[in-house]
Amino acid sequence: MAMHQAGGSSEDESSPMADINVTPLVDVMLVLLIVFMVTAPMMLVGVPVQLPRTAAARIAANTPPLVVTVAPGGQIYIAQELVPEAELGARITALRTGEAEDAAVHVCGDRTVPYGEVLRVLGRVRAAGVTRVSLVAEAEAVPAAAAAH
Incomplete structure (x- = not known):
């Protein structure tokens, strides 16, 4: 065992520090969390419309669909x-064309758009040779009493 001199430090001041400072890591992670929280809502594809509600279950998709939207003014x-x-x-x-050839097409129509206009757009999509076409709707809120049965 080595004896230390009186008044001297137990470690040499030129030796490397053995502690890990995690504060910068936590700071970077919190900044990334905030960035993702702010940008995630902006990543939605399509034009914001008020979708009709339905009680049907969601369909899982392997490839991202092509979204066609009929806006309240009839714009496509x-x-x-x-x-x-x-x-x-x-x-x-x-x-x-290419990799997205088998991709489905989702048609979204605002609630205020007449059903005939949405079907006319759906017909044009089908005429383009698309066989996998879906109409998009919001999930209907289920009352608590109905969910219990």
């Missing part, structure tokens, strides 16, 4: 891009 969007109705079929065909 693919994702967030405004598309004239006459060009809808050609645009869908162009977007579904």
Whole structure:
């Protein structure tokens, strides 16, 4: 055992520090958490519309679908891009070439849009050769009394 000099330190001041400082790691993780919390709502695809409600269960998808939206004014969007109705079929065909050829198309129509307009858009999607087409709706709120049975 070595004897220490009186008044001297037990460690040499030039030796490396053995403690791990986790404060910078925690700071970086909290900043990343805040960034993801702020940007996650902005990652939604499509135009915001008020979807009709339904009690049907959700369908799981392997590939992300192509979203066609009929906005309250009757405008048609693919994702967030405004598309004239006459060009809808050609645009869908162009977007579904290559890897996305088997991708489904989801048609979203605002509640205020007449059902006939949504079906007309659905018909144009089907005319473009799409076989997997779905209408999108919000899940209906189930009353507590009905959920118990």
